[in-house]
Amino acid sequence: MTEDLLDRLAREAVTQAAEAAATQGFFSASVDITIDRKPSPAAITLTVVAGEPSLVTSTEIVVLGPAQLDVPVGTDAIATVKREWGLPVGDVFRQSAWSAAKDRAVAGLTASPYAAAKLVASEARVDPEARSAALSVEISSGPAFHFGEIEVRGLDRYSADLVKSFATIRPGDLYGERPLDEFIRRLLASGYFASVQASIVPDPEHADGATLTMQVIEAPPKRLEVGVGYSTDTQWKASGNYSDVNIDGHGLQFYADARVETKLSSGSIRFVLPPASGGWLDTFTAGLERTDIENLVTRTAGVSWRRRSIDETSTPAFGAGYYVDQQQPLGSPTENSHALYVDGEYTWRRVDNLLQPERGYMATLQVGAGVPGASTRSFGRVVGKIAAWWPLSRNTTLYARADAGAVLADSRDGIPSNFLFRTGGDTTVRGYAFDSLGVPLGEAIVGGRYYTAGSVEVTRWFGENWGIATFVDAGNATDSLHDVNLALGYGVGARVRTPIGPFRVDVAYGQQSHSVRVHFSVGLSF
Numbered sequence: 001m002t003e004d005l006l007d008r009l010a011r012e013a014v015t016q017a018a019e020a021a022a023t024q025g026f027f028s029a030s031v032d033i034t035i036d037r038k039p040s041p042a043a044i045t046l047t048v049v050a051g052e053p054s055l056v057t058s059t060e061i062v063v064l065g066p067a068q069l070d071v072p073v074g075t076d077a078i079a080t081v082k083r084e085w086g087l088p089v090g091d092v093f094r095q096s097a098w099s100a101a102k103d104r105a106v107a108g109l110t111a112s113p114y115a116a117a118k119l120v121a122s123e124a125r126v127d128p129e130a131r132s133a134a135l136s137v138e139i140s141s142g143p144a145f146h147f148g149e150i151e152v153r154g155l156d157r158y159s160a161d162l163v164k165s166f167a168t169i170r171p172g173d174l175y176g177e178r179p180l181d182e183f184i185r186r187l188l189a190s191g192y193f194a195s196v197q198a199s200i201v202p203d204p205e206h207a208d209g210a211t212l213t214m215q216v217i218e219a220p221p222k223r224l225e226v227g228v229g230y231s232t233d234t235q236w237k238a239s240g241n242y243s244d245v246n247i248d249g250h251g252l253q254f255y256a257d258a259r260v261e262t263k264l265s266s267g268s269i270r271f272v273l274p275p276a277s278g279g280w281l282d283t284f285t286a287g288l289e290r291t292d293i294e295n296l297v298t299r300t301a302g303v304s305w306r307r308r309s310i311d312e313t314s315t316p317a318f319g320a321g322y323y324v325d326q327q328q329p330l331g332s333p334t335e336n337s338h339a340l341y342v343d344g345e346y347t348w349r350r351v352d353n354l355l356q357p358e359r360g361y362m363a364t365l366q367v368g369a370g371v372p373g374a375s376t377r378s379f380g381r382v383v384g385k386i387a388a389w390w391p392l393s394r395n396t397t398l399y400a401r402a403d404a405g406a407v408l409a410d411s412r413d414g415i416p417s418n419f420l421f422r423t424g425g426d427t428t429v430r431g432y433a434f435d436s437l438g439v440p441l442g443e444a445i446v447g448g449r450y451y452t453a454g455s456v457e458v459t460r461w462f463g464e465n466w467g468i469a470t471f472v473d474a475g476n477a478t479d480s481l482h483d484v485n486l487a488l489g490y491g492v493g494a495r496v497r498t499p500i501g502p503f504r505v506d507v508a509y510g511q512q513s514h515s516v517r518v519h520f521s522v523g524l525s526f
Helices: 003-023 073-083 095-110 160-164 177-189
Strands: 030-036 043-049 055-064 118-127 132-140 147-153 193-199 210-218 222-231 235-244 253-261 264-272 280-293 296-309 314-329 335-351 360-370 379-391 396-408 439-441 444-446 450-462 466-478 487-498 501-510 515-522
Touching (some): 003 030, 003 095, 073 095, 095 132, 147 160, 177 193, 177 210, 296 444, 314 444, 487 515
Parallel strands (some): 055 132
Antiparallel strands (some): 030 043, 222 235, 235 253, 253 264, 280 296, 314 335, 335 360, 360 379, 379 396, 396 450, 439 444, 450 466
C-alpha cells in the first residue's frame, strides 16, 4: 500500500459513503475521512452525518396503451396499480423501495388481463437542498389477454378432462392471475395432485386466445394420517384418517376419519365424486358423533348428500340428510329426535385474497327445513353470516363479523341438537368456553332456537407477517327473542400470517363469566 494509493482510496471512500447514504434517502449527507499514519497499519476514521432524509413529494403513474380506454377492466386495473403504489407521498425515498415499487406496479398490471405490461420509463427527480423527490413512472399495458384452450401435461393415471373439470375458466374469458390462482388451489385441494403450475406465453400476437398450460405432478392416491393435538375449544385430541382418491380408477374418492377429543368424538366415511358437468361436486357422508359439552351429552348419527359448486367466489350448495339424535342434559330427561333435513345455501366471497383478506366482504345465507312426516316435528331454519375487511391504513386493518340464526318452530323439543344453536369459543365469542353460551336446562347448557354473534377487530401489522389485534366480541343463544342477553368478550391477540391463513393467539376477558381465557385458532372460518 503506497501513500498515493491510500490517499486515492480514501477519496473514493468519501464518494462511496455519500452514495450509500443517498440510497437510503440521505442525499445531503456530510462525509469526512481522517487518516492517522502513525500506527502501522494506518488508522482510518470515516465520519458520516446523515442529515435529514429526502421525502417523496409527488408521484405520477402513467399507463399507456389499450388499458387506458378499456372500461371498466383496464381503468380498474390502472386504479389498483395507483392505489397500491409502494412508495407514496411522505415516505423516505430509498433506492430499494423505489425499485420494489416499480416492480410491484408492473406485476400488478401483469396480474390483470394485461399480461404483457412492461416498464418503459421512470424518473426520480431528487432535490437535495429541498430534501424532496418527485417520482414518475410510465408503463405500457399492451393488449388485454384472453384465455385459450387448456393444455395439461404430466398426467399418468388421470385424464385431462378431470383437470379441466375443476376450472371455472373458459376459452375467451379475460386473463387474470386471480382466477388462475383459484384454479391451482382447487386442483391442489382436490387430493389428486402434489404440484400444479400454470402459465401462458404473454405474446401479444396471441392475446385473443393464449393457451393455458397446466403442468401437474400426481399425488399418491392412498394416504394414512394420525395425529395428536390440543385445541382451546375441545382440548386434547387424537385423530386418524385414511383416504384413497382413486378407488375406482376414475377419480372416485373415499375418506374415512375418526377422532377422539376431551369434549367430542366422531367418525365418518365420505365418498366424493369428481366434478360433474357445470362444476358441481357431490359428497355422500355417513357419520357418528358424541359430544359432552357444558353438562350436555349428545349422540348423533346421520347420512347425507350434498352438492356444491367448485366456484369459490359465488358458491351455491344444496343437499339433504337424515339424522337421529339423542340429547342427555344433566338434571333433565333424555330426549330422542330425528329429522329429514333439506337445505340450500349461497356464499359470496368478494375479497382481495381468499386466504388473507384485507379488503372486501364474505356473506352466506342458508335456508333449510325438517320435512313433515319424516321428522319428529317439522321446523324451518335460517342462518346468515357476513364478514368484512377494511384497510384503515397501509398497516392497519379493520375486521367486522355478524352472524344470526333462527329455528322456526314453536319450541326446540323434537329438534335434533345439531340444528339448534350454542355459541362461545375460539372463533365466535372469545372469553367464553366452547359452546358455553346457550339455554340453561337443569345443570346443562343446551341449544336454543335463536342465536347471534358479532365481532369487531383492529389489527396493526409490523412488517409482512406479524401483527397485534384488539377485539370486542358479543353473542348468545336463546329460546326467545325477548330474552336476548348478549355476552361480551374483549381482549388482545397476536397475529401471524401463514400460507393457510392467519394464526391467532388471543387473550380475552368474558364479562359475563368474569374469567380470562386463552384462544388459539388458524385459518379463515367462513
